[in-house]
Amino acid sequence: MPELPEVETVRRTLTAKVTGQRITGVEVLSTRAVRPWAPEEFAAALTGETIVSVSRRGKYLEFHLSSGGLLLVHLRMTGRLLAVPGGYPRTKHTAVVLGFASGHELHFVDQRKFGVMELVSSDSEASLGYRTLGPETLDADFTVSYLQEILTGRTGKIKALLLDQRLIAGLGNIYADEALFRAGIHPERTGGSLSDQELERLHRAICQVLEEGICHRGTTIRNYVDGEGIVGEFQHHLRVYGREGEPCVVCGTPICRLKVGGRSSYHCPQCQK
């Protein structure tokens, strides 16, 4: 579920509540939710650590630990991280509970069980997906020329390329569709077919849509909530995603849905060429 704006919102809402907290108890209720060790070893390794800071890379949350280690969390489709009071109820979807010396807890809840917590002693030990992330869209190294560099000669469809985290870190299905709409580019165009002008429009659209998503605290369609359990607001500002059959906000043509790379892609057949 969560893309860059949602993960960033979780980070911001969690930071004050977990920074400086010492972990005194770890409950692993879903074995598959933790890596790379079995629950007992994972719990033992994490107990006694203090969370020094919380950062984000793409869709990963990074909890920096006092030992120098790193707890990486990927929420995948339905994962939630909730800062809650001690004794907050466990449900059948509660995967991991971190108990703090203060009595507060951090709950990792995940309906579909795709999400993962990964404890590593350094970046280089992290899973391949983390190590191969492309540039952050909000950083200075994400430029029009970088976009040109990764798309030149590519025969894959632009929508699928935008979802490849090795090329750009943080875009998901919603924001990729919204960016393509704003740039006036059809999702099935090949990466290499974009003109210089289209590359510029796409670059600006990606930056804008992610910044607006963060400003509105993310998009809640089904499951997403931030670290305090609060829903986002950007769903009210989506122009194409989830709007099949509804009139385009620009030209009135009904929004179409098609499958690109196995994912639903919403677009305006009139505005996006």
Place this chain on the structure above:
DNA sequence: TAAATCCTGTCA
């Protein structure tokens, strides 16, 4: 580059 896979839940 597409489909299957990991899961659970919801909706038409």
Place this chain on the structure above:
DNA sequence: TGACAGGATTTA
């Protein structure tokens, strides 16, 4: 009952 869901990896 089948299709689909803010993701990513593995397999064909």
